[in-house]
Amino acid sequence: MTLTLSYSNPSLKGTIQVPGDKSISHRAIMFGSMAAGTTTVEGFLLGDDCLSTISCFRKLGVDIELTGKSVTIKSAGEESWQEPSEVLDTGNSGTTTRLMLGLLAGTSFHSVMAGDESIAKRPMKRIINPLREMGADIRGRQDGQYTPLAIQGTKLQAINYTLPVASAQVKSAILLAALKAEGKTVITEPVPTRDHTEIMLEHFGATLTKRNDGAIELEGGQKLKAAHVQVPGDISSAAFMIGAALITEQSEVLLTNVGSNPTRTGILDVIKQMGADVDWTERAVEGEPSADLTIRSSKLKGIEIGGELIPRLIDEIPLIALIATQAHGTTIIKDAEELRVKETDRIAAVVAELSKMGADITATEDGMVINGPTALNGADMKTYGDHRLGMMAAVAALAAEGEVHIDDPDCIAVSFPNFVEQMNSLIN
Ligand SMILES: O=C(O)C1=C[C@@H](OP(=O)(O)O)[C@@H](O)[C@H](O)C1
Numbered sequence: 173m174t175l176t177l178s179y180s181n182p183s184l185k186g187t188i189q190v191p192g193d194k195s196i197s198h199r200a201i202m203f204g205s206m207a208a209g210t211t212t213v214e215g216f217l218l219g220d221d222c223l224s225t226i227s228c229f230r231k232l233g234v235d236i237e238l239t240g241k242s243v244t245i246k247s248a249g250e251e252s253w254q255e256p257s258e259v260l261d262t263g264n265s266g267t268t269t270r271l272m273l274g275l276l277a278g279t280s281f282h283s284v285m286a287g288d289e290s291i292a293k294r295p296m297k298r299i300i301n302p303l304r305e306m307g308a309d310i311r312g313r314q315d316g317q318y319t320p321l322a323i324q325g326t327k328l329q330a331i332n333y334t335l336p337v338a339s340a341q342v343k344s345a346i347l348l349a350a351l352k353a354e355g356k357t358v359i360t361e362p363v364p365t366r367d368h369t370e371i372m373l374e375h376f377g378a379t380l381t382k383r384n385d386g387a388i389e390l391e392g393g394q395k396l397k398a399a400h401v402q403v404p405g406d407i408s409s410a411a412f413m414i415g416a417a418l419i420t421e422q423s424e425v426l427l428t429n430v431g432s433n434p435t436r437t438g439i440l441d442v443i444k445q446m447g448a449d450v451d452w453t454e455r456a457v458e459g460e461p462s463a464d465l466t467i468r469s470s471k472l473k474g475i476e477i478g479g480e481l482i483p484r485l486i487d488e489i490p491l492i493a494l495i496a497t498q499a500h501g502t503t504i505i506k507d508a509e510e511l512r513v514k515e516t517d518r519i520a521a522v523v524a525e526l527s528k529m530g531a532d533i534t535a536t537e538d539g540m541v542i543n544g545p546t547a548l549n550g551a552d553m554k555t556y557g558d559h560r561l562g563m564m565a566a567v568a569a570l571a572a573e574g575e576v577h578i579d580d581p582d583c584i585a586v587s588f589p590n591f592v593e594q595m596n597s598l599i600n
């Protein structure tokens with residue numbers, strides 16, 4: 173069903189608690205399923221991707237109860253997982269598919285994983301290559317590049333591995349496999365990526381070492397202990413509210429309890445550099461840090477974004493491209509070729525869709541170049557089934573003259589159920 177949005181000089185005011193962090197919510201289910209005992213999770217993201225993770229672990233026989241945003245996971249430990257009689261359906265979720273490969277590779281049973289059309293196009297060799305080096309037996313189309321994937325669990329050995337791409341999903345899959353492998357695994361990243369897996373490993377009682385050269389060492393054979401996980405709001409979801417406040421007139425929005433792990437806060441560095449009016453107050457919490465953020469309408473300027481910053485804001489680039497259309501000067505986004513293998517080719521899709529609205533935006537091999545400010549007009553926007561494209565189009569509608577039609581708004585529920593309702597609730 174198409175969603176039509178049309179606004180006339182909207183102004184956003186109020187307070188929002190954005191939904192729980194997607195990366196941390198996935199990991200809480202995985203770790204709680206691995207650990208013996210009862211794990212409790214608060215602030216869980218009820219997005220479609222995280223619900224896919226729950227459904228996969230239920231098929232492995234784990235007892236998972238969901239009450240509102242609270243989850244209780246009762247597990248007798250990984251050894252109690254059962255061979256699933258059905259295909260494990262990972263839906264639209266790259267994180268579920270890739271991290272579960274690391275977990276399933278070291279079991280004693282056979283399993284099959286498959287997701288939706290988008291997952292079927294996303295590269296899996298980056299995970300399967302290191303897992304095969306550890307001894308994993310995984311088959312799939314094109315030698316394991318694409319789902320469906322069949323995994324025959326087996327004993328694994330530790331590896332010493334340098335990641336060819338900056339990817340927290342690859343790092344995490346290896347770390348999860350390494351927990352069960354024989355020996356000490358050493359992982360080196362080309363550029364630091366989100367470290368939620370490392371934080372949660374320690375939270376569930378495992379020991380790992382971060383060496384001075386940045387490499388991570390993990391000794392195999394460690395058992396996890398059940399724990400309580402408090403999930404902060406997702407900064408990747410908050411980004412769309414941040415963008416909405418920035419590009420509208422006379423707006424002031426308070427976003428409470430937003431995850432502020434420094435491996436994820438690249439969006440804040442970017443908007444500050446663009447000239448955004450933003451206040452940030454850290455809250456005292458254990459485990460993953462969080463903060464309250466006040467964001468006001470701002471006159472923005474174009475900047476250059478690349479290098480080590482990219483993994484710290486990779487999922488925020490569609491939104492950054494949109495705000496750059498309203499900034500004075502040129503914004504250059506580079507070193508972001510990973511965008512081509514997300515839920516859709518996010519370089520091609522962002523450029524095609526914002527161009528329809530009148531933006532001055534050009535694709536490059538590894539990013540895009542945007543000249544601003546440009547007036548945006550209404551248009552028929554395609555999401556390509558990609559939640560971040562859907563939210564980008566909805567925020568763009570705030571700045572557009574005329575009606576914006578979004579072809580598949582339901583995909584937004586992958587990471588931010590009720591996003592449009594929440595955004596509209598801020599409009600006076
Ligand atoms: O580990 C994670 O939870 C994620 C890592 C990132 O992917 P890559 O590891 O492919 O960069 C990110 O884009 C994705 O939304 C979530």
Ligand SMILES: C=C(OP(=O)(O)O)C(=O)O
Nearest residue numbers: 264265266267487514515
């Ligand atoms: C890329 C994303 O997620 P995943 O890789 O888990 O599908 C995303 O949420 O933008």
